[in-house]
Amino acid sequence: MFRRHNVAARIFDRQISTVAPGTSVHHTRRFYENLVPNCTIYEVECPDHLYRKITEDGQYLICFSRNHQDLIVYRPTWLSYSCKEECNTNDLPQKAKRFESFFSQLYCVSLASSNELICKDFFLYMESNQFGLFATSTTQNHDAPVGGAVQGVPSIEKITFHLLRLEDGVVLDQKCFHNDFINLAHNMGVFLYDDLLAIVSIRYQTIHILQIRDFGNLVDIRAIGTFCREDDELFLNSSTQSMLSHEKGKLHQLPENPVENGLHQSEPSSDYCFLSGIKQRLLSFIFRGIWNEEPDQALRVQSLKKKFYFHFQDYVDLVIWKVQFLDRHHLLIKFGSVDGGVSRNADQHPAFFAVYNMETTEIAAFYQNTADELYLLFEQFCDHFHATARNSLYLNFISSHSNNMHAREQLRSAKNKASSSLQFVKKMLVSLPFSCQSQSPSPYFDQSLFRFDEKLISATDRHRQSTDHPIKFILRRPPNTLKFKIKTDKCSVLVI
Numbered sequence: 001m002f003r004r005h006n007v008a009a010r011i012f013d014r015q016i017s018t019v020a021p022g023t024s025v026h027h028t029r030r031f032y033e034n035l036v037p038n039c040t041i042y043e044v045e046c047p048d049h050l051y052r053k054i055t056e057d058g059q060y061l062i063c064f065s066r067n068h069q070d071l072i073v074y075r076p077t078w079l080s081y082s083c084k085e086e087c088n089t090n091d092l093p094q095k096a097k098r099f100e101s102f103f104s105q106l107y108c109v110s111l112a113s114s115n116e117l118i119c120k121d122f123f124l125y126m127e128s129n130q131f132g133l134f135a136t137s138t139t140q141n142h143d144a145p146v147g148g149a150v151q152g153v154p155s156i157e158k159i160t161f162h163l164l165r166l167e168d169g170v171v172l173d174q175k176c177f178h179n180d181f182i183n184l185a186h187n188m189g190v191f192l193y194d195d196l197l198a199i200v201s202i203r204y205q206t207i208h209i210l211q212i213r214d215f216g217n218l219v220d221i222r223a224i225g226t227f228c229r230e231d232d233e234l235f236l237n238s239s240t241q242s243m244l245s246h247e248k249g250k251l252h253q254l255p256e257n258p259v260e261n262g263l264h265q266s267e268p269s270s271d272y273c274f275l276s277g278i279k280q281r282l283l284s285f286i287f288r289g290i291w292n293e294e295p296d297q298a299l300r301v302q303s304l305k306k307k308f309y310f311h312f313q314d315y316v317d318l319v320i321w322k323v324q325f326l327d328r329h330h331l332l333i334k335f336g337s338v339d340g341g342v343s344r345n346a347d348q349h350p351a352f353f354a355v356y357n358m359e360t361t362e363i364a365a366f367y368q369n370t371a372d373e374l375y376l377l378f379e380q381f382c383d384h385f386h387a388t389a390r391n392s393l394y395l396n397f398i399s400s401h402s403n404n405m406h407a408r409e410q411l412r413s414a415k416n417k418a419s420s421s422l423q424f425v426k427k428m429l430v431s432l433p434f435s436c437q438s439q440s441p442s443p444y445f446d447q448s449l450f451r452f453d454e455k456l457i458s459a460t461d462r463h464r465q466s467t468d469h470p471i472k473f474i475l476r477r478p479p480n481t482l483k484f485k486i487k488t489d490k491c492s493v494l495v496i
Contacts, residue, residue, distance in 0.1 A: 005477070007034045025397060032443040033450075033475060036484040041092070046099045047072075053461070055125045056441055060166050061103055062132070068117035070110050071134060073166060074103035107169040111162055112136040119184040124192045124437055126212060131172070133192070134162045135184050144179065150319055152338045153203045155179050161190075161199075163216055172216025180204060183322075186462065191436040193325035193387050200323050201225075205276060207323055207331070209358070224331075225320075228277035228361035236274070275316065277361070282335075282354060283315055285363035318352065324433030325387045330364065331356045332385070332433045353432060375425045378432065379411065385434055398439050398459060399447040406447045406476065410454075437461075444473060450483065451476055457486070 010031060019027045049063040049072055061074040095101050112118050116136040124133040137159045144155030159177040164170065181203040183189035191198045197210040197218070206225030210218050227233050275283070290307050294300040318335040326332050333354045340349030353374060355365040367374040378385065382402040401408040418424035438461045444450060445459040450473045456464065457471050470485040 005030075005033060007031070010034070026448070029397070029443045029446060029449065032446075033477070033483065036444075036473070037486070038484060040487060041097060044097050044099055050120050052120065052123050055127075055166075056437075057127055059130065060106075060132075062123055064118050064120050065108075068120060069112045070108050071118065071164070071169070072108045073106045073169060075106055076103055077101070109164070109169045109171070111171075116158065116160065121186050122184040122190070124187060124190065125166075126192065126195075128195075129212075129214060129216075130166050131212065131216065132164045132166045133190075133197075134164065135190075136160045136162065137184065140181075149179075149203045150205060150338060153181050153319075155203060156181055159184075161218070163212065163218055165216060173218045175199075175210065175218045177201065186438065187436045188322060191324045191387075191433075193436075194328065196221075196325065196328060198323050198325060198331065200320060202320065205278075205320055207278075207320065207333075222358070224356070224358065224361075225278055226276045228281065232277055278320075278333075278356070279316065279318075281356075281361065281363050282318075282366065283312075285354075285366055286315065289366070321351070322433050324385075324436070326355065326384065327387065329357060329359050331358060334433055351430075353429075369429045370422050370426050372425060375428060378429060385432060386439070396441075397443075397446070398441055399445065404447050406451070435461075447476070449476055450474065451480075 014027075047063075048066055050066065050068075052062040052064065054061050054076070058076060061076060063072040063074065064070065065072065111134055113136070115138055117138075119135045119137060122135045125131075126133070138157040140154040140156055142154045149155070156177075157179060159180060159182055161175040162171055163173045163175075165172055177199075180201050182199060182201060189200045189202070195212045197212060199208040199210065200206075201208065204225065206223050208223050209221040211221050213219060222230065227236075274280075287304070287308055290303055291300060294303050317337070319338050320333055321336050321340060322334040324332050333356055334351055335354065336349050336351040340351065351369040353365075353367045353369065354363050356362075357364050380402055382400040386398060386400065388396055399407050401411040415421075415424055439459045440461065442459070445452075452458075452471060452473050456467055456469075466488045470487045472482055473484050473486070474480060474482050
């Protein structure tokens with residue numbers, strides 16, 4: 001049966017028919033096949049700011065001043081002008097070429113101190129409370145003393161996270177880290193899930209878990225790294241004191257001149273060297289996995305020698321690169337070399353993934369970045385790696401190869417064309433863990449509605465080179481016509 005797809009027919013169809021349970025949002029998004037940008041206004045007079053993004057709910061435009069000191073927030077005014085028929089820029093008044101005709105400034109807040117700068121690539125939005133998380137930092141110091149930190153990781157004297165209420169720009173709380181290194185570029189070192197915040201200190205190999213309360217407080221929940229449980233440090237300190245007392249008791253029982261008996265006891269040292277708690281759990285998980293592979297005792301010992309002890313130092317040298325929440329209790333942790341942790345391009349470095357249970361402090365799974373098993377999980381359950389807030393109205397509708405047949409066909413086509421299966425798996429898993437809020441939920445990126453060149457534009461938030469050719473958006477459904485084009489010229493506004 002032929003169906004018309006104009007707006008009037010869609011509204012009438014919505015009134016007389018009932019969609020399948022759980023598909024109402026997807027059905028409603030088809031209206032965007034009719035509501036598309038059809039006019040571009042060029043040479044718009046824009047303020048000289050650094051434009052970060054529009055929040056997913058469309059309420060705020062986030063900008064920073066050119067000197068990286070101030071936060072400027074605008075609110076879109078949305079419907080400003082209309083055309084009778086085909087929209088032509090000549091039909092619009094001259095003030096339509098002004099930025100203020102489409103956005104109204106709410107406030108300008110100074111975030112950075114004199115020696116700090118706003119990180120222009122970092123911003124996280126808490127949709128339920130309309131809170132915004134921003135970061136400021138001083139410059140990097142590559143010659144800072146190690147002092148218990150990982151060798152080769154630069155130091156930043158001060159990193160400050162600012163929690164703002166975006167409605168009025170009030171700073172609700174701040175969290176500071178001193179002489180540390182947190183990767184702020186594209187939210188890589190910070191992950192927000194519901195009201196939980198994970199911050200990765202690469203320099204001190206600690207995952208800080210914080211909670212954002214409804215009143216706007218940043219509350220420390222736990223720190224995972226050197227210790228995994230809250231009482232680990234107390235237990236180790238008490239055990240060390242007991243060992244020292246026991247050693248001193250032995251010394252008092254020795255003869256007055258122990259050298260004559262061939263015994264020389266030095267003063268016991270309190271500087272015991274332990275692997276971090278997270279590293280001990282990782283090593284024990286790897287050991288037990290190899291141990292359980294072989295039922296025969298002789299083969300088990302040989303397997304441990306080849307797979308565990310031979311690579312023991314390599315496992316010890318692994319550092320945490322990146323972390324994301326899978327749910328409120330599980331973290332996906334990416335491990336690798338020190339060079340890969342501070343490099344902007346870590347594609348060529350070997351990497352490992354671990355699933356960590358915060359409640360039991362146990363490693364639940366461990367994979368290398370070439371593991372077929374992890375790739376199959378990624379292919380079939382990609383949406384589970386895009387951990388989003390449970391009450392999010394927008395982020396749950398991002399196209400992926402596990403929920404969209406067109407994206408799935410694209411992935412399988414690329415897999416069939418790959419010359420090496422191992423390299424293809426490695427290339428696909430390099431994006432894990434996903435950076436927080438790195439994808440746009442815009443319906444124009446819904447691959448069940450539109451087809452476009454992902455080399456030129458996609459839902460992923462990353463910089464791309466400008467192109468001279470317009471980016472075309474073509475309908476997925478018959479008659480598969482060109483619906484609109486985007487030219488990546490500067491100072492232009494798309495009008496729907």
